[in-house]
Amino acid sequence: MIRHFSCACLMIACLAGAATPYLSSTSFAQQPGARQGLPPPAVVIEQIKVQQVSSPAQFTGRVEAIEAVDIRARVTGFLHSVKFKDGQAVTAGDALFEIEPDQLDALVASARAQVARAEATRISAERTLARNRDLFARRTVSQAALDEVQAAFDVAAADVQVAQAALATAELNLSYAHITAPISGNIGRATFTTGNLVGSDSGSLARIVGLDTVRVAFAVKEGLLVTIRQQEASGSNLDPNTLKLSLRLANGTDYDTPGRIEFIENEIDPQTGTVAVRAVFPNPRHILLPGQFVTLYVQEKDAPSLPVVPQAAVLQDREGRFVYLLGKNNIVSQRRIDTGARVGNGWAVNTGLNGGEQVVVQGIQRLAEGMTVQPSEGQPVGGGS
Structure with a gap:
């Protein structure tokens, strides 16, 4: 108009x-009175807030399990029982499977009998050796006869050790019939049910994955790694403790627990020109699952705090960017600003604003220096665009 x-x-x-x-x-x-008889234009204002500003590096990461175990049978036998439900949480030492122990019990009993027999033979050989040594001292037996008795005793003693080793093996195999969880975590589906014949060649009976703490693996470009190495060589080491690691999940929500860099691989992948980096994240609620893709953000913890102006409030001409500020008596004025990094839907302001100012975010195109407006913090009341 x-x-x-x-x-x-x-x-x-x-x-x-x-x-x-x-x-x-x-x-x-x-000019004063240019809009005499017309109401002031309606505008929407927003107060400038000071925020911690940084430019996070963004990576695509994949969740990995730090601890994962495939449960396998170490002896052959029929599966007697499955002592867990698919997907349940287990603790190290919990019973998982029982392989029918009857045959293994019989082998242990046989091995114990062999130990007893070998021990009896050794005792008899020891007594014979003692008598022959006494007779040899009286010169009633020859040295050759004594040597034969000594050799018989040595063989009997060795047989005891062999029998004891066989018993230990049988007892160890019997213990393998009772399969327990080697780590704490969540167990998957049992691949065999009760009554099936299982053995060392049966493959995995189930898989346990530790979920309380997980890794996130991501790739860093070769150029960035070289820059970091150069900085380290010049004496400005990168302290992982100064970095803030955060995740965004597949549904667009942010993961609420920060992580830390665990290690960087010592070789660059020649096919991709990247180096693998792994970060560790606590996962007490088991939101992160191995194989899951996430977006990883890496930024400085102690980033500077700057005023942030909404993007909709920023205009630009030949002299640069500027905004309209609301002053006394609802009069607007231009303010030149120097913007920095993007922060959400706004710009960090290096110079020109201090925070707390009220800036026009809607109805900007109708404004000019010194114009009186009708401000609101919601949708503008009346007025055209």
């Missing part, structure tokens, strides 16, 4: 031939 009105004034001045100076739409809008 102001533009149409000023054009009409310019046409009248030309027709009259008067020496009236040219007034642009902007300069006319700044």
Whole structure:
């Protein structure tokens, strides 16, 4: 409306031939009373807030289990019982499977009998050796006879050790019939049910994955790694404790527990030109699962705090960027700003704002320096666009 009105004034001045100076739409809008009889334009304002500003590096990561175990049978036999439910949480030492122990019990009993027999033979050989040593001292037996008795005793003693080793093996195999959880975690589906014959060649009976703490693996470009190495060589070491690691999940929500860098691989993948980096994240609620893809953000913990202006409030001309600030008596004024990094839907402001100012975010295109407006913090009341 102001533009149409000023054009009409310019046409009248030309027709009259008067020496009236040219007034642009902007300069006319700044004149007092230019909008006499019209209500001030409605605008939406927003207060500038100071936020911690940083430019996080973004990576695509994949969740990995730190601890994972495939449960396998170490002896052959029929599966007697399955002592867990698929998917349940287990603790190290919990019973998982029982392989029918009857045959293994019989082998243990046989091995114990062999130990007893070998021990009896050794005792008999020891007594014979003692008698022959006494007879040898009386010169009633020859040295050759004594040597034979000594050799028999040595063989009997060795047989005891062999029998004891066989018993230990049998007892160990019997213990393998009772399969327990080697780690704490969540166990998956049992691949065999009761009554099936299982053995060392049966493959995995089930898989336990530790979920309380997980890794997130991601790839860093070779150029970034070289830059970090150069900084380290010049004495400015990168302290992992100064970095803030956060995750965004597949549904767009942010993971609420920060992580830390665990290690960086010592070789670059020649096919991709990247190096693998692994970060560790606590996972007490088991939200992160192995194989899951996440977005990883890496930024400085002690990032500077700067005013952040909404993107919708920023205008630009030949001289740079500026915003309209609301002042006393609802009069707006231009403020030149120097913007920095993007922060969400806004810009960090290096210079020009201090925080706390009220900036116009809607209705900007109708404004000019010194104009009176009708501000609101919600949708603008009345007024055109």
